[in-house]
Amino acid sequence: MKASKLTGFCALLLLLSPSLASCGAAGNSSAINLRVLNWEDYIGEYELEADFDEDGEYETYPDVISAFEAYERIVNKKNVNVIYDTFDTNETMLSSLKTGKSTYDLICPSDYTIQKMMSQGMLVPFDEGSTPNYDASVSPYLNGQLDYITADDGTGKQTPISQYSRGYMWGTLGILYNPAKVSEETGVEEDTVKFDMADWNSLWDSKYHGQMSIKDSMRDTYSVGIMKLFDAEVKKAILDSGYYDENLDLKDGVDINAVIDKITTDPLYLEMDRVFNLSDQETVAKVEDVLLELKSNVFGFEVDSGKDDIVKGLIGMNLAWSGDAVYSMDRGENEAAETIYYSVPKTGGNIWFDGWVMPKSDSLHKEEAQEFVDFLSRPDIATMNMDTIGYTSFIAGQDVLDLVRNWYDPRTYAMYVYHDATLDGDSWEDSDFLYDEEGELVYQDGTGLHEDGDDYGSFDMTGSTYEQAVVNGEPMSWQEYQDLYNEQVAESEDEMLAWDIVDLTYMFEGTVETEGYGLGDTPDDNPYLFYTDELEAIPSPYGGEESVLAGRQFYAQYPPNYLIPKLAAMKDYGDNNRYVLSMWENVKGNNLPIWGVVVFACILGAVIIFAGAGLVTKLRYRKLRVERRKAARKQ
Amino acid sequence: MARAYSKTKRFFSFKRKYLCIPYSVFLILFVIIPIFIILVYAFTGSTEDGALYFSFDAFTSFFTSPTKINILVVSLFVGMLNTIICLLIGYPVAYLLANSKVNKNKILVLLFIMPMWINFVLRTGATRDVLSWMGINGGNHPYLATMIGMVYNYLPFTILPLYTTMIKLDKSQLEAASDLGANSFNVFLHNTLPQSLPGIVSASEMVFMPTLSSYVISDTLSEGKITLFGNIIYLNFSQSQWNEGSFMAFVMLILVGISMLVSRHFDRGEQSERRGTLW
DSSP: OHHHHHHHHHHHHHHHHHHHHHOSOOSOSSOEEEEEEEETTOSOOSOEEEOSSOSSOOEEESSHHHHHHHHHHHTSOOOEEEEEEEESOHHHHHHHHHHSOOOOSEEOOBHHHHHHHHHTTOEEOOOTTSOHHHHHHBOHHHHHHHHHOEEEOSSSOEEEGGGTEEEEEEEEEEEEEOHHHHHHHHOOOHHHHHHHTTSGGGGGOGGGTTOEEEESOHHHHHHHHHHHHTHHHHHHHHHHHSSBOTTSOBOTTOOHHHHHHTGGGOHHHHHHHHHHTOOSHHHHHHHHHHHHHHHTTSSEEESSSHHHHHHHTSOSEEEEEHHHHHHHHHHHHHHSOOOOEEEOOTTOEEEEEEEEEEEOOTTOOHHHHHHHHHHHTSHHHHHHHHHHHOOEESBOSHHHHHHHHHHHOHHHHHHBOEEOGGGGTOOGGGOEEOBOTTSOBOBOOOSSOSTTOOOOOSSOOTTOOSSOEEETTEEEOHHHHHHHHHHHTOOSGGGOOOOEEEEOHHHHTTTSOOTTOOOOSSTTTOTTEEEESOOEEEEOTTSSSOEEEEBOHHHHHSOOTTTGGGEEOOOOOGGGHHHHHHHHHHHHOOOOOHHHHHHHHHHHHHHHHHHHHHHHHHHHHHHHHHHHHHHHHHO | OHHHHHHHHHHHOOOGGGGGHHHHHHHIIIIIHHHHHHHHHHTEEEOTTSOEEEOOHHHHHHHTOHHHHHHHHHHHHHHHHHHHHHHHHHHHHHHHHHSTTTSGGGHHHHHHHGGGGSOHHHHHHHHHHHHHHTTOOTTTOHHHHHHHHHHHHHHHHHHHHHHHHHTTOOHHHHHHHHHTTOOHHHHIIIIIHHHHHHHHHHHHHHHHHHHHHOOHHHHHHTTTOSOOHHHHHHHHHHTTOHHHHHHHHHHHHHHHHHHHHHHHHHTOGGGGGGOOSOO
16 A cells, blocks of 8 residues: 555656656757745736737636746746745845855845845846836836946945846835724824824823834834934934925925835935934944834834734734735734834835845846846736735836735725625635626616615716716716715715825836826826825824824835835944944843842752752761761771 | 685685774765864965965954853853753653653653654754744743754754653662662752663753754744854855854864763763763
């Protein structure tokens, strides 16, 4: 029995091994092994449909990697086999790369690690024009950021990292918080919590003592320390720029998109960039004091448990990366009925990138590596990646725009029927819009579409588009739709529609077709603008005119454009890394607590007493023995 | 013919000590050489092009850093406290388990050892959930949470050696002592305790040293608020500070050596043959 099982297994192995090696029957006998090293859970893992041979028929692929292999087979007539590995921190990746013999064709490190690898001469530049999809669809703002960050490329010349890398995902570092939970624990009003979270200083506020976990990651927590330490300087720079009023809100009439267009020469950005990248000994020492203070006010440090802890309700606030924040907010609302928010404070913060690089090696498959990056940069593939991992792609383009509209734009919810799968007992991941037999989205008509009798729509929206609403056959603007809805449907103030407009020109400009649009200032007329219903204006609970906008998933994935000039990337510390490291050791280390000293002293005392007592007894017995022997001898 | 045979015999004669070869190879590759590498890194620095040179930089940076020394003291404290608590809890348990009336079929021992079958990282995660459900967490009581986790994890390692010593206790001695008029406290103090000393020593060894270098438990249960020596070594290695990291690993090695020497001292003489454990 055992033997037959074993033979069966061997036979299976024999059958599998040729197919593994050559991966399908594309004819070409020599398969190219493309070795890719990426972060864990950082690529599309859902089934996708694509038509690479353009015969009009869509094929289904189990995930992005197998779709790439098929793409290479069909389009480039190459037999590529992707060997996909993952890593968990930049530092471990870097040291395993330096010591190990393993070679990779593509790695996806973070911004500062790209800089470091470049300056150590570990990277090969991308060929110009080798990634046409990327060049066509990358967000202009993000590409500008990669152009702005430079590193010594080994020849002593400062070269932008955009020559050596192609951006993959990006995001911010902000505060993830559950106002209901924080309010319950601390007694602070929910709106006060939402208001306070727009300020880094709140993390140090003793009324939020023990509510928050921060990152057990040197660089991220250091950046928060910087924001606290230089709060006054940063505020001054923001006011000096002239774009913002005294509440740090955008002034009326300021064309922020024009500012973002020239962001890398903008004085505010340059000042943010300077402050954010201070890592001299003096600054580090000051940050240490600030972080020690923070340590005594937080719940704890974490790197990956925080995103689940906040859903479970163990903590109320978490320092989070935007992608993790999206994950927590989704899980919170779908599984735990918790409304979790995300905030990048008004004084700005950290923006980070992960990008693809090709490390130098003798066996580098440069052409295929570039093809892989370009494949990931197809807007349709980028949406598949975003859909799985929750982070935001560098890639804009029409598919991504459609995805963003589907996810966040209330116009979508107004015109199409959304199917809430949880009502049928399915998982929330199955929730989706309804499609008819032809695969077209089903419009709202409120006339008993649902078998269970739920009346989902209020109007017949047939014929509506993102450009105009068609309500019961009558075309109108989406603004008019809101008024109509408020007049005819809304039963109370709470149900009134008042959609805010989010301007994502910085992300999508030049990557989508704009013919037929007037590029005006309503989303109907400008594809770069989106309506949103998730932003909540919170007036100051402390009096005064100030108010903040509390945001959630959309805000986390695509920060509103008024935040953009206040975001700076944190570069490699270079030689100053050792100061930061020893600062971090000091922050993480503890003195023995007083009770510990007492216990320690007691233990030592007990040991000494026992040892002394033992010694005394021993000596006494010896004395007795000697006396007895003497007495015996006398006899 | 006979000569040829003896020649072959000389070539192929099997000796029992050859059985040690696989382990010796393992020992050299994975124990001796790595320790040597640690030593090399601990007392060198590297220039920009990667060449090593002899230096005491790591040595001075360790002994001039109050933080690192503090962390070491905290680790020693946690290790000592953990050992004592484990012994206080484990000793009576092992004594009872060794009594065959209580522990028929040895099922009870199995129950105490069973947690060791589950991966300890998983166990620690579960401990965190249970503790937070009870209202104890790293946010409010980092030391308490850590100590509970430590004791929970290392208790089986205490009970096992104590148990193996206890079942070999010389019962006739105990009976003789009470026959000669010793009360039960004196029987325990002058007979049971000395007889079980080897078990106590090896239990302490099995708890104290691993506690010093553990970092997952303190990290998870104290929410990163208690940093042990293991954490700081890991941090240095992950930030490419190999020399500092190696030196601290070397310090740890010395501490382990010292604690072994101390335990050897308690362990001399006839008692040692009764030790039922690893060392």
